[in-house]
Amino acid sequence: xxxxxxxxxxxxxxxxxxxxxxxxxxxxxxxxxxxxxxxxxxxxxxxxxxxxxxxxxxxxxxxxxxxxxxxxxxxxxxxxxxxxxxxxxxxxxxxxxxxxxxxxxxxxxxxxxxxxxxxxxxxxxxxxxxxxxxxxxxxxxxxxxxxxxxxxxxxxxxxxxxxxxxxxxxxxxxxxxxxxxxxxxxxxxxxxxxxxxxxxxxxxxxxxxxxxxxxxxxxxxxxxxxxxxxxxxxxxxxxxxxxxxxxxxxxxxxxxxxxxxxxxxxxxxxxxxxxxxxxxxxxxxxxxxxxxxxxxxxxxxxxxxxxxxxxxxxxxxxxxxxxxxxxxxxxxxxxxxxxxxxxxxxxxxxxxxxxxxxxxxxxxxxxxxxxxxxxxxxxxxxxxxxxxxxxxxxxxxxxxxxxxxxxxxxxxxxxxxxxxxxxxxxxxxxxxxxxxxxxxxxxxxxxxx
Numbered sequence: 001x002x003x004x005x006x007x008x009x010x011x012x013x014x015x016x017x018x019x020x021x022x023x024x025x026x027x028x029x030x031x032x033x034x035x036x037x038x039x040x041x042x043x044x045x046x047x048x049x050x051x052x053x054x055x056x057x058x059x060x061x062x063x064x065x066x067x068x069x070x071x072x073x074x075x076x077x078x079x080x081x082x083x084x085x086x087x088x089x090x091x092x093x094x095x096x097x098x099x100x101x102x103x104x105x106x107x108x109x110x111x112x113x114x115x116x117x118x119x120x121x122x123x124x125x126x127x128x129x130x131x132x133x134x135x136x137x138x139x140x141x142x143x144x145x146x147x148x149x150x151x152x153x154x155x156x157x158x159x160x161x162x163x164x165x166x167x168x169x170x171x172x173x174x175x176x177x178x179x180x181x182x183x184x185x186x187x188x189x190x191x192x193x194x195x196x197x198x199x200x201x202x203x204x205x206x207x208x209x210x211x212x213x214x215x216x217x218x219x220x221x222x223x224x225x226x227x228x229x230x231x232x233x234x235x236x237x238x239x240x241x242x243x244x245x246x247x248x249x250x251x252x253x254x255x256x257x258x259x260x261x262x263x264x265x266x267x268x269x270x271x272x273x274x275x276x277x278x279x280x281x282x283x284x285x286x287x288x289x290x291x292x293x294x295x296x297x298x299x300x301x302x303x304x305x306x307x308x309x310x311x312x313x314x315x316x317x318x319x320x321x322x323x324x325x326x327x328x329x330x331x332x333x334x335x336x337x338x339x340x341x342x343x344x345x346x347x348x349x350x351x352x353x354x355x356x357x358x359x360x361x362x363x364x365x366x367x368x369x370x371x372x373x374x375x376x377x378x379x380x381x382x383x384x385x386x387x388x389x390x391x392x393x394x395x396x397x398x399x400x401x402x403x404x405x406x407x408x409x410x411x412x413x414x415x416x417x418x419x420x421x422x423x424x425x426x427x428x429x430x431x432x433x434x435x436x437x438x439x440x441x442x443x444x445x446x447x448x449x
Contacts (some may be wrong), residue, residue, distance in 0.1 A: 006258040007152070009279035010114040010215065014130055016179060017169070017403040018105040018141040023078045023096030027069050032140040033094065033107070034062060037082065040135065043130050044111065046082035046090050057083065068216035088116040107137055114150055118218045127216040130202075134179060134210055142206035146167035146179025151222050155281040156252050176217040176225075182207030188236055197231050221253040254282050262292045266435040270358065277359065278387035296430050299439040301417040308404050308411035311396045319396035323403065324387065327380025334377060342381070345388060351436040357421065357428035364425040371422050376400060378422070379415030382433050386412055389437075390444045408444045412436070 022029035037046065050057045051068055058064060060082065072078045076099040089112040096105045111117060117126045124277045130148055131313035137143070147154065147161075152177065160167035171180070171188065185193050185207065193209050194201060200212040214220070215230040226249040234242045271291045275284050313319040335342050339356050341349035357363065366374065383405050386392035390413070392405035401419060404411035420431040 001258045001261055003256070003258055004115060006083065006284070007256055008113060008115070008278060009152070009276055011151040012111040012114045012117045012148070013151040014107075014109040014133070014146075014156060014177070015133065016107045016137055016143055016146040018107075019103065019144050020141055021096040021098045021103050021105045023072075023094075023105065023360075024098040024103075024424045027066050030065075030069065031062075033137070034065070036140065037092065037094075037135045038062075038134065040133070041126075043088070043116075044084075044129075046084050046092055048083040050081040050083065051079070057261075064368035088112060099114055105141060109133075110151065114152075117216075123216045123218050127212075130177065131212070133212070134177070135204065138179075138204040138206065138208060138210075142181070143179050143208045144181030144183060145202065146177070146208075146210075149175035149217060152279060152281045153220055153256075154250065156255060158248075168293055171233070171236050174211075174213055174236070176213055176220055178211045178213075179204070180209045180211070184412075185209050192236065196235050198228065213401050221256045223253075226250055226253060254337040255285055259285055259288050260292075261288055264295045266438050267294075267296055267351075267354075267429060267432055269300055270354050270429060270432060270434060273351065273355040274359070276327075296435050299417075299436055301413040301420065301436065302410045302440075303404075303413070305406050305409050305411045308395055308406065309397065309402065312398050313396045316396055319403075320394045323394060323396065324384050327376045328384045330373070331377035331381035334374070345384065347385075347389065347437070350385070350437055351406075351432070354421075354428055354432040354434050358426070361425060363422050363427035366422070374422060375415065375418045378433070379403075379418035382418060382436065383414035385433075385437050386414065386440055392438055392440075407440050410440070410443055412440050 020319050022033060040046070047060050048057050049060045049065060049068075051072070058068070064079075065111075068276065069078075077095065077097045079093070079095045082090070082092035082094070091108075091110040091112070093108040095108075097103065110324070117123065119126075134143075134146060134148075147159075155162050157173045157175075159172045161169060169181075169184065171184065180188070181192060184423075188232050190209075193211075194203070196211055198211050198213050199215050200210075204210050211232065213232050214225050219225045226246060230242055230246040230249055234240045234245055261272075271294070275291070278284055278287055310317070332342050335353060339349065339353050341352050362374070379400065383392075383394065383403075386405040386407055387394065390407045393406040395404045395406060395411065397403045400415040401413065403415050404413055406412075414436070417431060417433070417436045421428050421433065424430075
């Protein structure tokens, strides 16, 4: 797996916090912030908006926003989400809060994926643009804290705001872009702050200071960037050791270094979904090392075709229609929104459904009644694959777990497999539809494998 594929779930994040709430002054207080938002680079400019108390996403226009903003009168927390209908994905969360407990305004910009800011021909342009954005916002309102960095690396850091956005900001780490408000600057010593070894430093309006550890955020996990981050942090906090600070940063960088993947081919598609879902911040490296050792139990839900009992139902065609039609369609009705691929009966749908069942804890968190509905639906849908793709033939039985699909010299038991797949937290992985189908496929066409 390439470094780009390894970190594909990473985002770029920029967050700025002010000790005042311009939105409390009504739309007049919001307009300067809208000027900044509308001045964003065309590739980053949002074109949709959504009020957190609203019900739907609207196309962005200042006129429409003015109209909707009137509805927030008297509300102590105003939260507006701006988005983008074209790549890259943008989430811009503007929140103002004025209450007896707190007065604050936060500007939270997420760019998905992080690789967007790393385009070789545009990396410097993007970095300069983000710095200009900070300057523009600092001219609209005083800032007491800010950071711009890889969101994953920020989450992995020891910064208290990574785990608790409401935590008081303190100099716990040095990131690509750092904004220290006047109170933080005075506590550290303005002279010390302004003499920090870094790629760029400047004073902002209202007493804040902006600092860049590197010219761009692109190489945040490189040796050069980690050394720059460590030197800046140790300068600001001389009680820290450069060696131990750098060692901790190097250890964190290992999370961004791909490790070889050797997943069991029968369930590799499911496991790849898992590691990309968790991402680097979710322990991707640890998951890969664990899954490299994982092998599902051999498929046991089959008997020799010669031993398969004959049908014992009153109406064989009607039973087959129930399996292949009613039950399979129940499965589609249950999951067509979460896993749209189940509708087209493609082979790609198998690992996608397995992943959804596993990740959504269907094997553990459903009631007995729900399981008794889902087992027939999943078994009928799975049996349809053996019929449609492998030329199988249904052998109906009154007891569903005995109903089989004959493929070659084996009788496969899809309803029994479905029951096993829904009988525990990791059962959808250990007894996946994907592995079951591939085992039947190998048996039917051994020369192709």
